[in-house]
Amino acid sequence: MPELAGLAAMVEAVLAVAGDPVTVDALVAVAGEGVERARVEEALEFVRSRHEQAGSGIRLEHVAGGWRLATRSEYEGALREYLGYRARARLSQAALETLAVIAYRQPVTLPEINFLRGVNSVAVVRTLVERRLVVVSGRKQVVGTPLLYRTSKEFLVHFGLPDLSALPTPEEVEQIAGESAVEP
Secondary structure (H helix, E strand, O other): OOOHHHHHHHHHHHHHHOOOOEOHHHHHHHHOOOOOHHHHHHHHHHHHHHHHHOOOOEEEEEEOOEEEEEEOHHHHHHHHHHHOOOOOOOOOHHHHHHHHHHHHHOOEEHHHHHHHHOOOOHHHHHHHHHOOOEEEEEEOOOOOOOEEEEEOHHHHHHHOOOOHHHOOOHHHHHHHHHHHHOOO
């Protein structure tokens, strides 16, 4: 059985080259025979704490059911400058509203989204699908068999969520919205 530091180094190397979040099961599979899930989880914690203690520009985050290494948000400006990126295209208010409806009501049809928002959302849903934040997950078995939409793994990654249970409850959203509406 490899030492914890060696296992942590292997885990960190895999995460450094992975394009998507890596599940614990995938890390167990590449760790070799005899390495148990608990040991890989211990190695992940070792990597996380090492980056936290060192004041590193990198952090370990749990998103979309897996783990990934990510840069700290406070260095975003410097990274954009270095890489020559323009500001990331932000989501419009309509896109955020539509995404919220889909996230909380999924799977949901376009007519249901239109009803809940009170406006035609075809273009917004198309944009969300193109940006891979929303995917088609089948058809609803009603007259006309409309498409069903749900959030994607990319949605979880984009918003830094480990899974959908990490979304705030509707009550928490109302409380946050109420607090931001109060004038200071």
